[in-house]
Amino acid sequence: MRSFTYERAADAGSAVAAVSRAGAKFISGGTNLLDLMKLDIEKPSHLVDISRLPLREIEELPDGGLRIGAQAANSDVAADTRVRTRYPVLSEALVSGASGQLRNKASTGGNLLQRTRCPYFYDTAAGCNKRDPGSGCSAIGGFNRIHAILGASSSCIATHPSDMAVAMTALEAEIELLDVDESVRRVGITDFYRLPGDTPHLETVLRPGEMITAVLLPPPPPGRQLYRKVRDRASYEFALVSVAAVVSVGQGTIDAARVAFGGVAHKPWRSPEAEAALTGRPATMATYRDAAEAALRDAVGQGGNDFKIELAKRTLCRTLAQAARSS
Amino acid sequence: MSRADAGAAVRSQSERSQDERNQHQTNQGRPDQDETAGLLSVTLNVNGQARQLDLDPRTSLLDALREHLRLSGTKKGCDHGQCGACTVLVNGRRVNSCLSLAVMHEGDEIMTIEGLGDPDDLHPMQRAFVDCDGFQCGYCTPGQICSAVGMLAEAEAGWPSHATADVAAPQVVLTDEEIRERMSGNICRCAAYPNIVAAIRGIAEGGTE
Numbered sequence: 001m002r003s004f005t006y007e008r009a010a011d012a013g014s015a016v017a018a019v020s021r022a023g024a025k026f027i028s029g030g031t032n033l034l035d036l037m038k039l040d041i042e043k044p045s046h047l048v049d050i051s052r053l054p055l056r057e058i059e060e061l062p063d064g065g066l067r068i069g070a071q072a073a074n075s076d077v078a079a080d081t082r083v084r085t086r087y088p089v090l091s092e093a094l095v096s097g098a099s100g101q102l103r104n105k106a107s108t109g110g111n112l113l114q115r116t117r118c119p120y121f122y123d124t125a126a127g128c129n130k131r132d133p134g135s136g137c138s139a140i141g142g143f144n145r146i147h148a149i150l151g152a153s154s155s156c157i158a159t160h161p162s163d164m165a166v167a168m169t170a171l172e173a174e175i176e177l178l179d180v181d182e183s184v185r186r187v188g189i190t191d192f193y194r195l196p197g198d199t200p201h202l203e204t205v206l207r208p209g210e211m212i213t214a215v216l217l218p219p220p221p222p223g224r225q226l227y228r229k230v231r232d233r234a235s236y237e238f239a240l241v242s243v244a245a246v247v248s249v250g251q252g253t254i255d256a257a258r259v260a261f262g263g264v265a266h267k268p269w270r271s272p273e274a275e276a277a278l279t280g281r282p283a284t285m286a287t288y289r290d291a292a293e294a295a296l297r298d299a300v301g302q303g304g305n306d307f308k309i310e311l312a313k314r315t316l317c318r319t320l321a322q323a324a325r326s327s
Numbered sequence: 328m329s330r331a332d333a334g335a336a337v338r339s340q341s342e343r344s345q346d347e348r349n350q351h352q353t354n355q356g357r358p359d360q361d362e363t364a365g366l367l368s369v370t371l372n373v374n375g376q377a378r379q380l381d382l383d384p385r386t387s388l389l390d391a392l393r394e395h396l397r398l399s400g401t402k403k404g405c406d407h408g409q410c411g412a413c414t415v416l417v418n419g420r421r422v423n424s425c426l427s428l429a430v431m432h433e434g435d436e437i438m439t440i441e442g443l444g445d446p447d448d449l450h451p452m453q454r455a456f457v458d459c460d461g462f463q464c465g466y467c468t469p470g471q472i473c474s475a476v477g478m479l480a481e482a483e484a485g486w487p488s489h490a491t492a493d494v495a496a497p498q499v500v501l502t503d504e505e506i507r508e509r510m511s512g513n514i515c516r517c518a519a520y521p522n523i524v525a526a527i528r529g530i531a532e533g534g535t536e
Contacts, residue, residue: 003384004384004385027431031426034387035408049430078487079481079484079485079486088494088495092494095488100488100510101408101411101423101512102423102512104421105422105427235508236512
């Protein structure tokens with residue numbers, strides 16, 4: 001690992017000031033950043049430790065929502081009684097990711113910002129526009145079994161690895177950001193992430209120095225929430241495809257639906273097409289299949305991951321059927 | 328030997344290692360930088376004892392324990408958070424010490440396998456692993472045991488897992504499926520899994536404690 005200097009931020013204001021120097025990065029749980037530093041993929045010259053900032057609380061919001069501090073550990077969010085009862089899709093997504101040890105360290109903000117697990121991003125001998133802009137994409141035409149089928153570009157076909165962020169997308173979470181001038185802004189999670197386009201090294205709309213301070217959950221949407229994850233191993237593995245769904249059924253008809261996919265794109269993939277195909281329609285497999293076809297209409301396989309298109313459709317159908325049954 | 332004596336044994340071992348550590352630091356070849364430039368002072372509370380160290384900020388908690396404090400019970404497997412051999416308890420919670428910077432743990436309570444027990448005074452989980460033959464080569468075992476101790480505390484607190492049918496349920500029933508899911512961050516290349524599960528199940532059911 002390359003050498004770096006280290007400081008522990010005393011408060012949020014000094015944290016954003018400290019990280020605005022060239023080569024500086026925040027560190028919190030470190031479970032992704034330190035891994036990438038060992039592999040010479042992340043090369044910060046200065047680390048600003050924000051893990052002890054007073055941003056660990058999970059608090060009620062006046063509107064009935066929840067404010068999750070950016071330093072709250074993944075395990076604390078997953079185990080929070082309010083999350084488990086009011087936002088079970090978030091708890092389910094969190095416990096489907098990583099291991100118990102990693103969830104105890106990983107922070108909410110860090111989970112949002114974790115980097116892709118594309119093997120070419122990890123292989124410094126391979127071309128990767130995300131790691132080294134302009135060096136090409138070795139995944140295109142390479143081994144691309146785990147790669148994107150939606151929203152990819154000729155520069156990058158990587159996927160976002162988070163489960164948590166997929167559930168937060170279905171819950172229409174907002175990300176609270178503290179800027180270097182100490183102004184605060186909120187960005188909806190769907191707008192927080194970028195598609196790769198020709199700048200796949202830019203993954204979010206974070207400005208230089210800006211820090212995630214909280215995730216705000218609106219009041220829970222009506223209906224049954226479910227997270228389903230399909231992967232190569234039964235545990236401790238990233239998703240090939242995952243679905244976060246919220247489905248409200250009354251008298252056999254779907255009143256409202258939210259659908260987000262994981263493992264299929266450069267960002268958690270909300271599907272307004274699927275939601276439109278579900279709303280006001282009977283809660284039947286034919287409806288689910290229509291929604292799945294609508295969601296994956298623009299999907300493009302890369303060879304190794306062609307199977308993901310059908311897998312995503314079937315995963316959505318099964319998740320919707322289960323949600324509607326228990327709604 | 329009592330638990331207090333075990334602590335004394337750890338201390339005397341650590342005192343012996345003080346000289347070794349100094350030697351280690353002097354001998355460590357880092358041609359790219361001055362030997363002591365950039366070292367940071369950190370105090371870790373390891374197995375009940377405050378230990379002050381001067382460390383390169385890059386030093387992982389795992390390397391601080393193994394190379395600087397000579398507590399080699401904690402194992403280095405993958406060094407990337409994938410195998411769980413390096414699992415220790417930090418403030419009572421299990422974490423991968425390989426993906427932790429030691430300097431980030433100022434003042435934290437670190438519990439390693441040496442602090443849980445020793446051959447003359449085994450922790451109940453260590454005893455259960457012996458009784459159930461929960462290992463073959465033994466390399467993953469310290470991590471398995473620290474992880475299992477942390478995991479049982481999580482289950483006791485009602486934390487759900489991916490194997491939990493209803494994450495809102497207030498209590499956890501530690502079925503074999505639950506134990507396997509919750510221990511999936513600890514790999515055993517000898518595949519002693521059935522006996523590891525049996526050892527943990529025995530403790531979870533209060534059989535050995």
